[in-house]
Amino acid sequence: MSFPFNANAPAAQPAATTGARKIALICAKGGLDECFPVLIMANAARMTGIECSIFFTFYGLEVITDSRVDHLHVNFVGNPMSPMPNMVAGLPGMEALGTSFMQKKMDELNLPRAREMVTMLSESGCDLYACELAMKMFDRTAADLLPEVQDIITATDFFEKTVGADIIFV
Amino acid sequence: MDAELNQHLDALHAKLDYIVERQRYTEDFIRDMTPVAREGMTALAGQMAEWESRGWFDLGNEMLSLFDRVANAYGPEDVRSLSDSAVQILDTLRNVTQPDVLAFANDATDVLHHADEVKPVGPLGMMGAVNDKEVQRGLAVGLEILRHLGRARSAASSGSERKPAPTRQSSSVRQSSSTRKPAPAQCEPRAAVEAPDLSDVVMWEGHRFTATGFLVDAADWTPELGEKMAAGLGIELTEEHWGVVMWARQDCLTCNASPNVRRVATGSGVGTKRMYALFPNTPGKSVAMIAGIPKPVGCV
Incomplete structure (x- = not known):
């Protein structure tokens, strides 16, 4: 009797779909708490054998910009789940304070930093794309981006590249 | 002729009588009223x-000179506009002098x-103070006042000056360097390992496996069993594979x-890219399965 299990088969997919399971994540925000779900979910998808690509647009570009990726912050203002009142969260230094708390917690959990996360994703075969329009809006050039970024494409290109994928906007 | 004269004199007499009578009344009145009037005058004086002595006349004089000064300082139009807003001023005054407002001011x-x-x-004390219910209420009131202040200000300023938007300089290109952390030497902090679900144990090659295909007892594992499992997964184990599995x-x-995945990739030194090449699709699960250890938890 052969080994009855298959660890390296992609996660089960609905009978209706054909082909390998795919997801396409759109990362439009650059906050530490806003981009990490994207990175973690993309990584988890790759670890589960799901094809994955991420489209970084608007402030999501911060995550793949070389000079910005190590300075992602958490914004507590306007967040109803924020642990401190908005009035206080808006004071100077509070953002940095909150960010350092969250970063400390993430380090305790041995979570990689955003830069390492991007590297990991790229190496695991996740396709990383920068939004062409957002690049123009924020005056970025290809040289500003991390080398892991595969290409600078338009939203149309992205949809064409991710035919059959579940689109997830974060 | 005499008769006519007499008639006239009689009439005149009657009138004189009347006048004398009235005069007497008047004199009586004056006589009666004099003390009263004197009393009144004294009182008035x-x-x-x-x-x-209280200085009311001085005050009155001062007030007159004040009006004089106001009249000098302000033109008639100013005074007219002042009188236009008199109702508003009085309203404000009335509102300000409400007992609760006065009590608050006190x-x-x-x-x-x-x-x-x-x-x-x-700053920290401020954070603490904000937890106080009263302070919170006070803050709300203060903010409301600020809002009104801002509204009044923006209503007052007719033309708002426009600032040029700051242009963002594109950041200088930095040589990206590999900042990968060294392999974690110590164990990661983790939640206590749950006992594997033994409800659906599957027997294969004389060993117990969980329903998802992981060896229940790691002690059952032998390299031969690992090789068989890898073959079942379609992986032919090379030296490189063995290095990862044994690590x-x-x-x-x-x-x-x-x-x-991350821990194995960094710890064994093969790197993430090679991990996915050696154990396609699900490197973490595949490695654990072949190594005869439980299914890994976590998502990095």
Whole structure:
């Protein structure tokens, strides 16, 4: 009797779909708490054998910009789940304070930093794309981006590249 | 002729009588009223003397000179506009002099009197103070006042000056350097390992496997069994594969936790890219399965 299990088969997919399971994540925000779900979910998808690509647009570009990726912050203002009142969260230094708390917690959990996360994703075969329009809006050039970024494409290109994928906007 | 004269004299007499009568009344009235009037005059004089002593006339004079000064300083149009807003001023005055407002003002001055006893508050103290219900309510009121202030200000300023938007300089290109952390030597902090679900144990090659295909007892594992499992997964184990599998098994036995992709990739030194090449699709699960250790938890 052969080994009855298959660890390296992609996660089960609905009978209706054909082909390998795919997801396409759109990362439009650059906050530490806003981009990490994207990175973690993309990584988890790759670890589960799901094809994955991420489209970084608007402030999501911060995550793949070389000079910005190590300075992602958490914004507590306007967040109803924020642990401190908005009035206080808006004071100077509070953002940095909150960010350092969250970063400390993430380090305790041995979570990689955003830069390492991007590297990991790229190496695991996740396709990383920068939004062409957002690049123009924020005056970025290809040289500003991390080398892991595969290409600078338009939203149309992205949809064409991710035919059959579940689109997830974060 | 005489008769006519007599008639006239009689009429004149009657009139004189009437006048004399009236005169008597008047004299009586004056005689009666004189003391009263004297009394009244004295009282009035006294009253005025008292007003004088209280300085009311001085005040009146001052008021007159004040009006004079106002008239000099302000033109008639100013005064007219002032009279236009008189109702508003009176409204404001009435609102300000409401008992509760006055009581509040009194309280506030009390606080100012005791300002010496209040301790200085830093940013952290402010955070703490904001938790106080009263302070929160006060903040709300203060913010409301600020909002009205801002609204009044923006209504007052007719033309708002426009600032040029700051242009963002594109950041200088920095040579990206590989900042990968060294392999974690110590065990990761993890939740206690749950006992594997033994409800659907599957027997294969004489060993027990969980329903998802992981060896229930890591001690059952032998390299031969690992090779058979890898073959079942379609992986032919090379030297490189063995290095990864044995590192993962050793790490699991040391830390009592099954390592996931990142830990194996960095710890064994093969790197993420190679991990996905050696164990396609699901490197973490495949390695754990072949190494005979439990299914790894976590998502990095």
